[in-house]
Amino acid sequence: MKNERTFQEEVRRIYKMLISLFLLFVITGGSLIYYSNNPAAFDFKKKAETTPVVTEEVDEDRIEDGIHVRTGLKDDEGLMVVINNCTNCHSAKLVTQNRMNAERWNATIKWMQETQNLWDLGKNQEIIVNYLVKNYPPQKKGRRMTLSDIEWYELEN
Amino acid sequence: MVYQVNLKLLGYITLALILLNTCILKRRDFVKQATLSSFATLIGTKIVFGSNMVNGYTPIALQDPDPFKLFNKNREMVVLNDRPWNIESKAHLLDDKITPNSSMFVRNNGLIPESIDVDSWTLTIDGESAKAKKTYTLDELKSNFEQYTYQLTIECGGNGRAEFDPPAKGNQWKVGAVHCASWTGVRLRDVLEDTGIKDDAVYIGFHAVDQHLSRDPNKEAISRGCPMSKALQEETLLAFQMNGKDIPLVHGYPLRLVAGGWPASVSGKWVNRISIRNKVHDGPKMNGTAYRVPCNPVAPGEQVKDEDMCIIESMPVKSLITYPKTGAMINKGKKLNIRGHAWAGELEVAKVEYSIDFGATWEDTNLEPPANRLAWQHFSASVDFPETGYYEVWARATDQSGTSQPMVLPGWNPKGYLNNACHRIAVKVTS
Numbered sequence: 001m002k003n004e005r006t007f008q009e010e011v012r013r014i015y016k017m018l019i020s021l022f023l024l025f026v027i028t029g030g031s032l033i034y035y036s037n038n039p040a041a042f043d044f045k046k047k048a049e050t051t052p053v054v055t056e057e058v059d060e061d062r063i064e065d066g067i068h069v070r071t072g073l074k075d076d077e078g079l080m081v082v083i084n085n086c087t088n089c090h091s092a093k094l095v096t097q098n099r100m101n102a103e104r105w106n107a108t109i110k111w112m113q114e115t116q117n118l119w120d121l122g123k124n125q126e127i128i129v130n131y132l133v134k135n136y137p138p139q140k141k142g143r144r145m146t147l148s149d150i151e152w153y154e155l156e157n
Numbered sequence: 158m159v160y161q162v163n164l165k166l167l168g169y170i171t172l173a174l175i176l177l178n179t180c181i182l183k184r185r186d187f188v189k190q191a192t193l194s195s196f197a198t199l200i201g202t203k204i205v206f207g208s209n210m211v212n213g214y215t216p217i218a219l220q221d222p223d224p225f226k227l228f229n230k231n232r233e234m235v236v237l238n239d240r241p242w243n244i245e246s247k248a249h250l251l252d253d254k255i256t257p258n259s260s261m262f263v264r265n266n267g268l269i270p271e272s273i274d275v276d277s278w279t280l281t282i283d284g285e286s287a288k289a290k291k292t293y294t295l296d297e298l299k300s301n302f303e304q305y306t307y308q309l310t311i312e313c314g315g316n317g318r319a320e321f322d323p324p325a326k327g328n329q330w331k332v333g334a335v336h337c338a339s340w341t342g343v344r345l346r347d348v349l350e351d352t353g354i355k356d357d358a359v360y361i362g363f364h365a366v367d368q369h370l371s372r373d374p375n376k377e378a379i380s381r382g383c384p385m386s387k388a389l390q391e392e393t394l395l396a397f398q399m400n401g402k403d404i405p406l407v408h409g410y411p412l413r414l415v416a417g418g419w420p421a422s423v424s425g426k427w428v429n430r431i432s433i434r435n436k437v438h439d440g441p442k443m444n445g446t447a448y449r450v451p452c453n454p455v456a457p458g459e460q461v462k463d464e465d466m467c468i469i470e471s472m473p474v475k476s477l478i479t480y481p482k483t484g485a486m487i488n489k490g491k492k493l494n495i496r497g498h499a500w501a502g503e504l505e506v507a508k509v510e511y512s513i514d515f516g517a518t519w520e521d522t523n524l525e526p527p528a529n530r531l532a533w534q535h536f537s538a539s540v541d542f543p544e545t546g547y548y549e550v551w552a553r554a555t556d557q558s559g560t561s562q563p564m565v566l567p568g569w570n571p572k573g574y575l576n577n578a579c580h581r582i583a584v585k586v587t588s
Contacts, residue, residue: 089370090238090370091238091239091241093236094238097328098324098327098329101323104326108326111445115445117369117373138323141324142322143565143566144320144564147549150483152484152585153484154486
């Protein structure tokens with residue numbers, strides 16, 4: 001008899017435990033469904049707060065695979081001088097698109113000083129031009145280049 | 158026995174709960190990360206001095222961070238420069254007979270105006286050779302003068318610059334800096350004559366509201382023009398519509414000078430003043446090496462003095478294969494239908510030929526007459542390939558004076574203008 005009572009108590013205890021687990025399951029399941037319909041509900045941070053967080057999180061001058069991520073310029077001696085002097089008025093894309101020797105980069109700087117309000121670069125000019133000539137030298141193209149970067153595709157006609 | 162069964166059940170339920178929770182946590186984590194980095198990802202750079210930003214303020218770049226959305230452009234277009242905005246099209250995107258906005262290249266020397274007050278917009282005609290100084294509102298232009306619509310080819314003087322060797326300075330355009338849209342407006346001639354042109358008039362120069370890159374209010378980004386003979390042509394318009402709608406902001410809303418067949422820089426955007434000059438206009442980008450080529454041919458890379466550079470006027474003969482897109486693979490025995498457009502500045506195109514053997518032999522294409530003077534013309538052909546293998550289809554246009562496109566690069570010039578070398582597409586014929 002004593003054994004039977006113990007057994008019944010045991011069953012009741014497990015029964016209660018199962019009930020609470022079931023309730024927990026329903027709550028979790030319900031939350032999951034609510035969440036999938038409304039993902040923002042669990043994002044307890046207000047949107048407005050996230051903006052400054054971003055700026056703290058991303059390194060302004062992050063370098064990945066030898067490339068300065070923000071500008072696309074190659075990481076080399078003189079990089080920051082180039083960024084500070086050459087990306088104020090125009091995008092760095094105008095720099096990376098172009099290929100010139102020292103003489104023509106210098107002539108371009110002179111033109112920008114004469115017509116585009118570029119300041120006197122002082123000693124930095126040599127650092128900038130050395131960086132540009134080393135990292136963005138002219139490429140030989142000849143009179144007509146071979147077609148490259150062709151994406152082949154089946155044409156139905 | 159029952160005890161054991163219940164334990165087992167309990168185990169399963171716990172396991173299920175753990176799985177569910179992990180699932181939620183993972184997604185939560187993902188959403189959090191995404192929210193945190195979304196602003197930075199959208200601009201493609203970090204926000205400098207972002208910590209000083211007022212709460213709730215959205216930076217201009219973020220208001221519409223995507224240039225393709227911002228300017229309604231096809232996503233296959235190529236951004237050459239984002240300050241100033243310069244975006245290039247591709248040959249296969251220019252297949253339409255009348256180019257839609259979505260495929261039109263974007264060229265800027267300065268900064269696109271941030272706001273346009275169309276109600277207070279005026280156009281002033283002045284200059285040494287204007288009989289008076291006169292100002293027109295947009296409504297006056299639209300109602301006082303007859304309106305005309307023309308399809309006009311506008312090509313950037315530097316289209317094709319990327320191919321020059323030694324490389325030329327500037328945005329490295331490949332083939333896509335050309336379009337032929339339908340423009341509606343009033344004739345510049347009618348407006349100039351209404352103001353009055355003195356006998357000593359030589360040139361017109363436009364002035365516009367786009368800002369200089371340095372944001373210096375005393376500097377104009379670009380102020381070019383054309384000789385009176387071009388200004389007085391029937392097809393030279395002060396346009397307020399493109400393809401039947403208001404001109405998109407990036408293409409010059411609310412008023413654009415349109416001079417088909419000449420370098421696109423003559424077709425000034427956001428124009429609010431036109432000066433009738435008694436000498437060649439001397440605004441920014443008229444002098445030095447800008448939109449000029451050596452008056453006499455020079456060797457590649459040669460130094461050219463400013464006084465030996467001449468202003469580009471009519472653009473040279475050129476063509477583009479717009480279908481199929483380069484890289485087509487077809488089965489042997491099948492014909493390949495090609496098509497495209499050809500234009501020749503002030504002139505008409507007399508014929509377009511194609512070659513599949515690098516210019517050893519040429520075949521004629523079917524060439525349509527232009528919709529109007531200065532509109533590009535459409536060509537088409539059906540091409541047979543004798544064997545399997547790699548081919549290039551080359552197109553060559555010839556203008557009415559007998560001048561053809563060169564197969565190699567034309568004369569080198571310091572700024573890499575006027576590259577009208579034959580366009581070609583790659584084709585593979587497989588068995």
